[in-house]
Amino acid sequence: MKLSYKHTYLLGLTLAALSWSSCKKDGNPNNLPDVSPEAYAGKVDGFTSSDEVYPGNLVAYWTFDGNKTEKISGTAATSSANDSYADAGVKGQALNLNGGYxxxxxxxxxxxxxxxxxFTISTWVQILNNGSxxxxxxQLARPGNFNGSINFVLExxxxxATVLDAITVHPTFTTSSGGTQDNLNTAVAPxxxxxxxxxADKWTNFVITFDAPSGVLQIWGDGVKIGTTAYQxxxxxxxxxxxxxxxxxxxxxxxxxxxxxxxxxxFAPMTGKIDEIRVYNTALPDAHIKALYNLGLAKK
Known part of the structure; x- marks a missing residue:
C-alpha cells in the first residue's frame, strides 16, 4: 500500500517519539526517582548538621556552649583551671584554655x-607549636597511670611557634597487656x-580513628588522611x-x-582553644570524616 505524505509524516513523528523515549529510559536504566534540587538546598555532603553524622554511635559530645558538661551522659566537670569561654567557636562558643585543663x-x-x-575522636582546635x-x-585516663587508654597528643x-604549616599528631592507646600502640604523621615510605x-586564629580539625576488626589506627587533619601507612x-x-x-x-x-x-x-596544660569534641564507638568511614570537616567549616 502506498503511504500518503501525511501518513509518512505522522509515522516519522511516532518513530522519533519512541526513539526519544527509549533514549531517555536508557539514561536512567535503574528507573531511579527524580530528585528535586530543593531537597539538597543548604546541605553539606548530604547533611544539614554534624549531628546527623552517625548519631547512633555518638557516645560523648562536648559543645562548650557556656558550660563544660558532656552532653550525652550529662556529666559535669569535676574541676578545671585557667579556662573560659570564647565566642566565634566552630559552632557557638568554644573552650579557651590558657595553660589550663x-x-x-x-x-x-x-x-x-x-x-x-x-573509636573515632574528632575535635577542632586553635593552637600553636611552642618548641618545648x-x-x-x-585523654581517656587511667587513675594512677601516666598513659591513658587513649592519648590524643599533639607534639x-x-x-x-612561628611554624604554622606543620604539626606532629601522635595518638597512642593501651593494649590489654598494658603496652602501647601508636601512629603519627611522619615521612616513612610510602x-x-x-x-x-x-x-592561633585558625580552626583546625583533628580526628583519630581505630577500627578493632582491622586493627588500623589512623589520623586525619582538616579532612585529609595524614597518618603514616607503615604504622597504621x-x-x-x-x-x-x-x-x-x-x-x-x-x-x-x-x-x-x-x-x-x-x-x-x-606535657604542659593546653594553651589554645578547643571545640566540638565528638567521640564515637566506631571508626567512621572516610566520607563521614570529610563530612564532619566540611560541616564544621560551614558552622553546621
Missing amino acids: VYYANTLNAFKTAALKS KKTMLF TNARA SPFLSPKIG NRGANSFFAFEPSEIIIGGNYNVIPGKTVSTDVS
Whole structure:
C-alpha cells in the first residue's frame, strides 16, 4: 500500500517519539526517582548538621556552649583551671584554655571495657607549636597511670611557634597487656609528611580513628588522611579501655595539682582553644570524616 505524505509524516513523528523515549529510559536504566534540587538546598555532603553524622554511635559530645558538661551522659566537670569561654567557636562558643585543663572524675558508661572497642575522636582546635612542651587534647585516663587508654597528643614541642604549616599528631592507646600502640604523621615510605595548617586564629580539625576488626589506627587533619601507612596496622582488637577511667581535656595527671603520677614533665596544660569534641564507638568511614570537616567549616 502506498503511504500518503501525511501518513509518512505522522509515522516519522511516532518513530522519533519512541526513539526519544527509549533514549531517555536508557539514561536512567535503574528507573531511579527524580530528585528535586530543593531537597539538597543548604546541605553539606548530604547533611544539614554534624549531628546527623552517625548519631547512633555518638557516645560523648562536648559543645562548650557556656558550660563544660558532656552532653550525652550529662556529666559535669569535676574541676578545671585557667579556662573560659570564647565566642566565634566552630559552632557557638568554644573552650579557651590558657595553660589550663578540664577534669572529669566519673567513668562514663560509654567508655567501659565492653562498650568501647573501636573509636573515632574528632575535635577542632586553635593552637600553636611552642618548641618545648607537648599538648594532650583528650585523654581517656587511667587513675594512677601516666598513659591513658587513649592519648590524643599533639607534639607542639617539636617546632617553634612561628611554624604554622606543620604539626606532629601522635595518638597512642593501651593494649590489654598494658603496652602501647601508636601512629603519627611522619615521612616513612610510602607515606610523605602531611599536616594541616594551624594558627592561633585558625580552626583546625583533628580526628583519630581505630577500627578493632582491622586493627588500623589512623589520623586525619582538616579532612585529609595524614597518618603514616607503615604504622597504621596496630593489631586487630588490640585496643583495651581500662576501668575505672577518667577524662582529661587539655592535659594529663601530671599537669593537675595533687594528681601527679610520674616525674615526666614533657606535657604542659593546653594553651589554645578547643571545640566540638565528638567521640564515637566506631571508626567512621572516610566520607563521614570529610563530612564532619566540611560541616564544621560551614558552622553546621
